[in-house]
Amino acid sequence: MNELGSIALITLYPVTLFGAAVSFFGGKTRREGFVRAGERSLVLSFLLVSLATFSLVALFLRDGFQNSYVANHSNIDLPLFYKVTSLWSGQEGSLLFWNWLLGVYGIVVLLSNRTKNRDLMPYVTSIMLISMFFFANMNLLAANPFRSLAFASTGSMVPFTPADGRGLNPLLQHPAMVIHPPILYLGYVGFVVPFAFAMAALWTRSAGTRWLAVTRRWSLLAWLFLSAGIVLGARWAYVELGWGGYWAWDPVENASLMPWLTGTAFLHSVMIQEKRGMLKVWNVALIMTTYLLCVFGTFLTRSGIVSSVHAFAQSPVGAYFAGFLALGVFFSFGIVWLRRDHLKSESSLGSVLSRESSFFFNNLVFLVACFAVLWGTMFPMLSEAVRGEQISVGPPFFNKINIPIGLFLLFLSGLAPLLAWRRTSWESLRRSFTLPIVLTILAGVALFLLAVRHMYALICFSLSVFVVTTIAMEFYRGGRVRRGQFGEPWPRAIANLALRNPRRYGGYIVHFGVVLLFVGVAGSSYNRNVVEELGVGEELAIGGYSLRVEELEEGETPNYDFARASVTLSREGEPLGLYHPERRFYRASEQPSSEVEIRSSWKEDLYMVYASTGPNGGAVIQVFRNPLVQWVWIGGLVLVAGGIICLLPTKKETS
Amino acid sequence: MKGPTKGRFLIAAVVVVGTVVWLAFTGFEESKAYYRTVEEVQAGEAAGRRLKVGGDVEEGSIEWKDDGLHFRLTQEEHVLPVRYRGADPVPDTFKDGSQAVVEGKIGADGVLEAVKIQAKCASKYEAEYGAEAAETEPRYPGS
Numbered sequence: 001m002n003e004l005g006s007i008a009l010i011t012l013y014p015v016t017l018f019g020a021a022v023s024f025f026g027g028k029t030r031r032e033g034f035v036r037a038g039e040r041s042l043v044l045s046f047l048l049v050s051l052a053t054f055s056l057v058a059l060f061l062r063d064g065f066q067n068s069y070v071a072n073h074s075n076i077d078l079p080l081f082y083k084v085t086s087l088w089s090g091q092e093g094s095l096l097f098w099n100w101l102l103g104v105y106g107i108v109v110l111l112s113n114r115t116k117n118r119d120l121m122p123y124v125t126s127i128m129l130i131s132m133f134f135f136a137n138m139n140l141l142a143a144n145p146f147r148s149l150a151f152a153s154t155g156s157m158v159p160f161t162p163a164d165g166r167g168l169n170p171l172l173q174h175p176a177m178v179i180h181p182p183i184l185y186l187g188y189v190g191f192v193v194p195f196a197f198a199m200a201a202l203w204t205r206s207a208g209t210r211w212l213a214v215t216r217r218w219s220l221l222a223w224l225f226l227s228a229g230i231v232l233g234a235r236w237a238y239v240e241l242g243w244g245g246y247w248a249w250d251p252v253e254n255a256s257l258m259p260w261l262t263g264t265a266f267l268h269s270v271m272i273q274e275k276r277g278m279l280k281v282w283n284v285a286l287i288m289t290t291y292l293l294c295v296f297g298t299f300l301t302r303s304g305i306v307s308s309v310h311a312f313a314q315s316p317v318g319a320y321f322a323g324f325l326a327l328g329v330f331f332s333f334g335i336v337w338l339r340r341d342h343l344k345s346e347s348s349l350g351s352v353l354s355r356e357s358s359f360f361f362n363n364l365v366f367l368v369a370c371f372a373v374l375w376g377t378m379f380p381m382l383s384e385a386v387r388g389e390q391i392s393v394g395p396p397f398f399n400k401i402n403i404p405i406g407l408f409l410l411f412l413s414g415l416a417p418l419l420a421w422r423r424t425s426w427e428s429l430r431r432s433f434t435l436p437i438v439l440t441i442l443a444g445v446a447l448f449l450l451a452v453r454h455m456y457a458l459i460c461f462s463l464s465v466f467v468v469t470t471i472a473m474e475f476y477r478g479g480r481v482r483r484g485q486f487g488e489p490w491p492r493a494i495a496n497l498a499l500r501n502p503r504r505y506g507g508y509i510v511h512f513g514v515v516l517l518f519v520g521v522a523g524s525s526y527n528r529n530v531v532e533e534l535g536v537g538e539e540l541a542i543g544g545y546s547l548r549v550e551e552l553e554e555g556e557t558p559n560y561d562f563a564r565a566s567v568t569l570s571r572e573g574e575p576l577g578l579y580h581p582e583r584r585f586y587r588a589s590e591q592p593s594s595e596v597e598i599r600s601s602w603k604e605d606l607y608m609v610y611a612s613t614g615p616n617g618g619a620v621i622q623v624f625r626n627p628l629v630q631w632v633w634i635g636g637l638v639l640v641a642g643g644i645i646c647l648l649p650t651k652k653e654t655s
Numbered sequence: 656m657k658g659p660t661k662g663r664f665l666i667a668a669v670v671v672v673g674t675v676v677w678l679a680f681t682g683f684e685e686s687k688a689y690y691r692t693v694e695e696v697q698a699g700e701a702a703g704r705r706l707k708v709g710g711d712v713e714e715g716s717i718e719w720k721d722d723g724l725h726f727r728l729t730q731e732e733h734v735l736p737v738r739y740r741g742a743d744p745v746p747d748t749f750k751d752g753s754q755a756v757v758e759g760k761i762g763a764d765g766v767l768e769a770v771k772i773q774a775k776c777a778s779k780y781e782a783e784y785g786a787e788a789a790e791t792e793p794r795y796p797g798s
Contacts, residue, residue: 171747241746241747242744242747243746244743244744352667365671368672368675372679373679375679380690390689390690390707391687391688391689391690392687392688392690393682393686393687393688394688394758395686396681396682396686397683397687398682400679400685401675401682404674462738591747591748592748592750593747607742612719612744614719622744629785653790
């Protein structure tokens with residue numbers, strides 16, 4: 001298996017290189033034979049990378065500890081499920097998995113464009129193959145997943161197979177961790193498709209709106225995966241890491257947020273190009289930036305140049321990534337420069353009070369946010385380069401910038417749908433906004449009287465009312481028209497409305513999901529926590545709740561040792577149930593891990609952690625009271641549902 | 656684009672970017688922390704500033720006391736006593752011998768008052784390079 005995987009990886013090298021060259025040449029000379037050869041190379045590359053990936057999975061399943069990667073990321077007693085997912089638990093496997101996903105996307109693009117976009121496809125194929133080549137290159141030269149263990153003995157290398165592996169990092173032994181990386185990677189890798197089409201369209205001078213139409217679903221799909229991946233990552237951090245939060249502005253988190261910000265800006269700005277023929281350069285640059293940021297994010301986390309809790313160890317892949325990125329930036333922006341004459345705008349921005357201008361501010365602010373996140377993440381390196389000392393910035397820096405930006409975007413998402421293209425008259429403004437503004441002010445005053453005095457939280461909740469009202473008004477207006485026209489009852493009128501124009505109404509549902517997510521995040525302004533050492537029978541109180549330790553026990557399983565507290569939770573004397581926060585020590589990896597208990601309700605979470613065994617023999621228990629966290633996850637689900645609606649084909653009227 | 660409209664957009668853009676730059680500057684002043692080695696800290700550099708110091712957690716030095724978690728951070732022959740009283744629980748990866756980065760200010764008694772601890776188990780999950788790693792790895796009984 002080890003040899004098979006190795007051979008597949010090595011063969012991938014010439015195949016991708018040959019395919020990329022022949023495909024490009026075929027496109028340039030318009031010779032179908034070359035183009036077909038390029039496409040066959042892509043199919044072959046996909047098969048080879050699949051072979052390598054499945055070999056590694058097979059090694060995990062068979063406990064092939066002669067393989068260094070398997071020995072370092074698995075052990076005999078690891079549940080079968082996690083043996084498969086160990087594939088992406090380390091650097092070498094992650095890069096291989098990434099490359100496999102590239103292959104999957106490549107095949108799907110190939111199959112769906114057998115008769116369409118024939119002029120663009122040779123270049124698209126070529127770009128996909130070049131990407132695969134670079135990842136194969138990194139796997140072979142810097143992070144080979146098929147290295148065997150061996151030790152030097154009197155001048156020669158003797159292979160050996162350890163009796164058991166070192167185990168999978170216990171933090172990764174969690175269901176969310178099983179789906180979070182693949183989904184996030186599907187997002188990262190997915191942006192290669194719109195990127196490749198944008199490049200191909202530019203190169204062939206057909207960068208009208210066609211490449212946007214071709215790649216609209218692709219970019220939306222990648223964006224959806226990226227969004228879902230980020231929310232799942234936050235969810236994993238919340239339930240598994242045991243610090244009571246879900247977002248810490250860690251470099252790895254920032255790495256996934258940056259392409260999301262530019263990708264979101266792109267999804268909005270393409271509408272301007274479609275409607276008004278503007279912003280052509282901008283859109284091409286945005287999608288290139290998004291894909292390059294995806295690669296950059298991986299570079300950041302894999303190279304170890306920025307220290308992070310969950311970054312992988314320092315390794316030479318950094319240099320290869322830097323090379324790939326530099327070439328990517330050079331070529332993509334070089335092509336934009338070469339084709340700049342082709343990207344002239346057909347019209348110009350209208351009034352400040354117009355739909356276009358709201359998109360302009362949307363894009364400006366998304367980009368500024370992305371730049372701020374990039375700046376903060378890279379600051380330790382930048383300051384070292386400029387001033388010779390490393391200075392880091394913490395969460396206050398990111399929060400200070402991104403909270404106001406987020407609120408501004410929230411405001412825009414309520415404002416924009418009611419603005420007309422080109423110019424909005426004051427009369428129509430007054431008509432559209434009277435109700436939302438009155439409701440927003442009423443909500444703000446009511447919340448203030450209900451003692452919501454945290455400024456940002458208050459603004460966030462009030463703006464949420466504003467956005468929800470404008471979204472509801474849009475659905476109401478559309479539904480009313482359909483009722484008048486077709487006599488449909490309300491539920492069917494709304495459903496048909498969405499299916500007739502899934503992109504617009506799906507978009508509103510995405511916005512609604514974002515509102516819920518913002519409400520959940522704003523709840524964190526009221527987070528509280530207490531930490532105390534408790535013996536059996538002792539109690540701890542937090543915000544109306546009380547928690548009493550009933551029993552403390554210690555024990556062991558084949559995989560880990562544990563210390564566990566059984567606690568009863570009650571609110572104002574009323575019992576709410578028995579909970580078992582636990583602390584584990586995984587023997588194979590010699591790593592402790594907290595198993596937290598969370599009591600969730602729509603109003604707040606009570607989050608219980610067995611922090612450690614205390615100096616007096618009791619359990620050090622930490623309890624967090626986190627209001628409204630549930631809405632972050634619900635908002636994430638609504639956002640994904642809205643995104644799926646956007647992907648639906650438009651339903652034609654059949655009457 | 657017409658002159659006055661263009662001007663309005665420009666003003667609006669400048670206001671937005673200017674606000675963000677101002678926010679960035681104040682946020683930076685609030686949260687910047689200087690990376691220092693244990694040796695530099697002991698030489699009395701950068702007292703009064705918020706510091707980030709990295710090192711290994713000295714074996715057997717972790718002690719829970721009433722006034723917080725005490726331990727010593729070592730880097731070669733240099734040792735720095737640390738007291739942690741932060742709001743977050745100590746990370747799972749924090750233990751004897753792990754690599755840790757602590758953030759905080761030096762108190763009057765020379766103890767680093769940490770408000771944040773990050774820790775990772777060096778090389779625990781990453782195979783080291785080539786065969787030398789396996790050679791220096793005594794943990795495999797089957798070899």
